Amino acid sequence: xAEPISSPTPWPNANARLLGLGVGLPVKPLDRLAQxxxxxxxxxxxxxxxxxxSRVEHVVEVQQRGGAGDxxxxxxxxxxxxxxxxxxxxxxxxxxYSSRLGTATASSEIGKVLYYTFIGDYSxxxxxxxxxxxxxxxxxxxxxxxxxxxxAHILANWSDQCADKIMKESVLLSAELIKHIQAFDFSxxxxxxxxxxxxxxxxxxxxxxxFGLPLIDRPKPPAPPSTVGPGEMGYVSQLxxxxxxxxxxxxxxxxxxxxxxxxxxxxxxSRITFFCAENLKExxxxxxxxxxxxxxxxxxxxxxxxxxxxxxxxxxxxxxxATIQAAQSLQLGGHALSQHVVANxxxxxxxxxxxxxxxxxxxx
Numbered sequence: 001x002a003e004p005i006s007s008p009t010p011w012p013n014a015n016a017r018l019l020g021l022g023v024g025l026p027v028k029p030l031d032r033l034a035q036x037x038x039x040x041x042x043x044x045x046x047x048x049x050x051x052x053x054s055r056v057e058h059v060v061e062v063q064q065r066g067g068a069g070d071x072x073x074x075x076x077x078x079x080x081x082x083x084x085x086x087x088x089x090x091x092x093x094x095x096x097y098s099s100r101l102g103t104a105t106a107s108s109e110i111g112k113v114l115y116y117t118f119i120g121d122y123s124x125x126x127x128x129x130x131x132x133x134x135x136x137x138x139x140x141x142x143x144x145x146x147x148x149x150x151x152a153h154i155l156a157n158w159s160d161q162c163a164d165k166i167m168k169e170s171v172l173l174s175a176e177l178i179k180h181i182q183a184f185d186f187s188x189x190x191x192x193x194x195x196x197x198x199x200x201x202x203x204x205x206x207x208x209x210x211f212g213l214p215l216i217d218r219p220k221p222p223a224p225p226s227t228v229g230p231g232e233m234g235y236v237s238q239l240x241x242x243x244x245x246x247x248x249x250x251x252x253x254x255x256x257x258x259x260x261x262x263x264x265x266x267x268x269x270s271r272i273t274f275f276c277a278e279n280l281k282e283x284x285x286x287x288x289x290x291x292x293x294x295x296x297x298x299x300x301x302x303x304x305x306x307x308x309x310x311x312x313x314x315x316x317x318x319x320x321x322a323t324i325q326a327a328q329s330l331q332l333g334g335h336a337l338s339q340h341v342v343a344n345x346x347x348x349x350x351x352x353x354x355x356x357x358x359x360x361x362x363x364x
Contacts, residue, residue, distance in 0.1 A: 008046035051204035072112025091125040111162030147186035221279035224271040234355035242316035277348025316362035
């Protein structure tokens with residue numbers, strides 16, 4: 001029975017193990033892929049299928065079929081909804097082999113598709129992809145590159161490579177089956193090259209923890225807008241409270257303290273660092289494909305600075321400065337963003353926490 005493809009489990013100690021933290025340079029992606037265990041390759045293909053294939057244009061559903069009774073279908077990608085007949089689909093045979101995929105093994109898998117489409121159990125897929133962590137041997141790639149030769153190979157080697165690999169009973173090459181094979185479009189059979197597989201996986205939110213790839217150079221953080229935007233009101237309101245408390249006046253806008261250089265500079269710097277941290281958030285979202293990296297980084301600061309930002313013994317200004325100073329020396333361990341965090345990010349993250357009302361500078 002077909003089931004929606006399940007979500008992959010997290011990679012254990014991925015950041016420390018794969019980003020090279022304390023153990024030298026990160027492992028090269030192709031080398032890392034070649035070293036995958038069967039369990040790691042299954043997790044990797046689930047990540048690729050759930051987050052890359054499912055986002056490809058026109059894909060309706062991705063299903064995992066691998067197992068007993070799958071009839072040679074491992075991962076199915078449906079192009080059409082269930083009410084379309086014939087329903088277009090693609091087939092991905094994701095297998096972990098001890099060496100590069102050989103011609104005989106591939107032929108047995110192709111034989112399954114030929115047989116089950118012959119008896120009408122399912123229609124021919126639009127595309128059939130072999131997906132392995134090591135790639136395929138040269139002779140097999142040569143056959144895949146010339147579909148007519150692949151067809152001739154299957155017909156010539158059916159008894160040795162296909163007949164006893166499809167089901168318990170031997171599948172003989174009858175005249176009707178030969179006719180079906182001869183009419184079959186062998187151009188659908190392809191091999192996903194390991195580098196292409198890695199490049200497609202790089203477009204998923206899972207890629208950095210698995211391979212530890214360096215990010216593209218971080219762009220310069222933009223200057224804050226000339227006016228405070230709606231998304232800033234949380235921390236800006238708290239800054240008004242801090243400045244008002246320190247001046248002993250009610251502050252509701254910038255003009256209320258424009259005459260005081262120290263407070264004006266505090267306000268301007270706070271906005272600069274807030275947008276610097278916002279730039280880090282965009283980096284995680286756009287180049288790491290997962291804004292969640294930034295959210296977990298903020299959690300690290302919130303937890304690591306707990307005893308500082310919950311201290312109610314000082315004024316709002318003292319609490320703000322103490323928290324920011326402590327943030328500059330907070331150890332971030334193996335967090336995926338740690339190597340990209342600069343001093344202004346650390347200060348800006350404090351304002352992000354205030355913006356989300358996770359910390360308050362003025363306790364009364």
